[in-house]
Amino acid sequence: MTDDKSSVAFLGTGLMGAPMVRCLLKAGYKVSVWNRSLDKAEALGSDGAIVAASPAEAVMHADVIITMLTAGAAVTEVLFEKGAARSAKPGATFIDMSSIAPSTARDIAARLDDAGYAALDAPVSGGTVGASEATLAIMVGGERETFKPVEDVFKAMGRATYVGPHGSGQLAKLANQAIVAITIGAVSEALLLAEAGGAFPGAVRNAIRGGFAESRILELHGKRMIDRNWRPGGASVNQLKDLDNVLQAADEAGVELPLTRNVRDRYHQMVNEMGLEGHDHSALLLQLEAMNPPHRLGMREDRI
Secondary structure, three states, X not given: OOOOOOEEEEEOOOOOHHHHHHHHHHOOOEEEEEOOOHHHHHOOHHHOOEEOOOHHHXXXXXXXXXXXXXXXXXXXXXXXXXXXXXXXXXXXXEEEOOOOOHHHHHHHHHHHHHOOOEEEEOOEEOHHHHHHHOOEEEEEEEOHHHHHHHHHHHHOOEEEEEEEOOOHHHHHHHHHHHHHHHHHXXXXXXXXXXXXXXXXXXXXXXXXXXXOOOOHHHXXXXXXXXXXXXXXXXXXXXXXXXXHHHHHHHHHHOOOOHHHHHHHHHHHHHHHOOOOOOOEXXXXXXXXXXXXXXXXXXXXXXXX
């Protein structure tokens, strides 16, 4: 690590957090890590991370404190109940890269401001592949003057774009998640239609790629559907959480989003009635197949 590099504390080293930490280490940052399940943090010790026993211990010497947790309640608990905000050094910048409600992000930023700290909300898109390859799309909300000094930290993990004041990063992520979920639904319907009508779904996917229907969802999640590979890159329970947050934000803004509401209801059935919360969010196909017996996409066994 060079002397001009900021020191980073990273709180939450799960599916996304662990590869993001490795990218920071590779870029030369000194990184202390904490995770609720200690073994997930300890696994990063061999990569050069400093493993802390608590959030308070992790942040004590950090210039930049990153949270990557499951929900707004977890972020609030770690920052304000487990001592992270209380133990940070003066001048530290807090960056929440979790996916939470915009209103919660604004509340967290206000509480940190009252405590004398700068804050950004900076959720990501790109999944575990993007986290491993440092190609995440990072959507940043907060004060522009807070964003500029930490741009290099973001560059170690992906491409960061400043999108507006506090909460705007989360609004951008919710816009992303609405598009992702709706497109997963569209791809699943298109491929099942191909199968039910007698075409070869894999060939149909290949045929339409490169045209107006092309997308990362058709490329990656369409292949997951063909392969029936439901091992989670992005868990369905988290997709449902994000869609609930989209509709909460829509209610607060006074707009109706019918496509999002429809796909949210389908994920709700998938997670809470079919028990598929741990499946990848591309497994929305299974909910569609349950609506359309006996039609099924291919003869391969489901992988989970």
